[in-house]
């Protein structure tokens with residue numbers, strides 16, 4: 001069992017970096033030393049508010065300068081809107097690091113990261129970590145709906161990643177969806193047996209997982225269930241397991257959020 005902490009942390013910055021998209025940073029030696037790529041934090045807005053009552057899950061997006069953790073989030077409802085109103089020196093309460101995190105590929109393995117929209121949040125931290133161990137350049141496919149949503153291109157290029165970008169409306173990068181790039185890539189690179197890591201909308205993950213399974217490739221997907229308790233009690237984050245008699249459902253909060261693609265029953269997703 002991983003060590004989990006509850007800490008009240010002081011916000012160092014909280015700034016808008018794209019359409020409805022914000023980047024928040026705070027320092028914690030303890031959380032930074034425990035955190036692994038793919039893990040997440042349950043965030044409460046502080047002692048002053050009971051609404052929303054429930055904590056919200058956010059991936060650990062990045063660790064910088066040894067102890068600065070960053071969250072990357074999109075405003076989609078009340079909790080994230082309130083989060084965006086917090087200023088430097090305001091406090092939030094965080095519990096974590098939670099979840100299993102990604103299994104890091106071996107130094108000689110070719111690695112492909114696929115992010116749809118905010119799916120880039122945990123994959124950035126993964127790219128930071130892979131960069132330290134990988135002998136080959138990491139490839140990343142990044143897909144957004146439109147250019148206004150595109151974020152982090154320069155930061156990812158600074159990580160020396162071989163980056164390709166799609167937008168659905170063709171306003172930046174290649175016109176199409178990010179799985180189009182995977183189709184072409186597998187035609188070219190299948191023999192190099194890349195290890196695939198993906199995070200994004202569920203239909204994107206389903207397609208990536210099914211393509212990886214069909215090509216017999218190792219593939220890890222990070223899922224975003226609706227979480228209330230993060231303790232495996234409320235069942236809000238249950239996903240159907242593929243052919244597992246002992247465990248028909250997995251809980252994203254406890255068994256995930258990262259799953260090997262063949263673990264999930266994609267037919268019902």
Ligand SMILES: Cc1cc2nc3c(=O)[nH]c(=O)nc-3n(C[C@H](O)[C@H](O)[C@H](O)COP(=O)(O)OP(=O)(O)OC[C@H]3O[C@@H](n4cnc5c(N)ncnc54)[C@H](O)[C@@H]3O)c2cc1C
Pocket residue numbers: 040052056057058059060061071072073074075076077078079080081118121122223224225226227252257
């Ligand atoms: C493990 C994990 C990691 C996550 N990491 C990030 C991250 O790094 N950055 C980020 O922006 N978001 C992330 N999310 C999603 C984030 O938790 C939700 O967007 C947030 O809880 C919404 O809170 P809210 O109060 O603003 O919206 P609410 O008022 O609770 O909901 C607003 C709308 O968003 C929908 N919604 C809420 N949560 C989810 C969800 N998990 N999946 C799909 N739709 C949802 C609701 O159905 C509703 O339509 C993650 C979720 C999980 C489970």
Ligand code: FES
Pocket residue numbers: 226227228229230231232233234235236237238251252253254
């Ligand atoms: S969030 Fe309650 S079981 Fe996963």
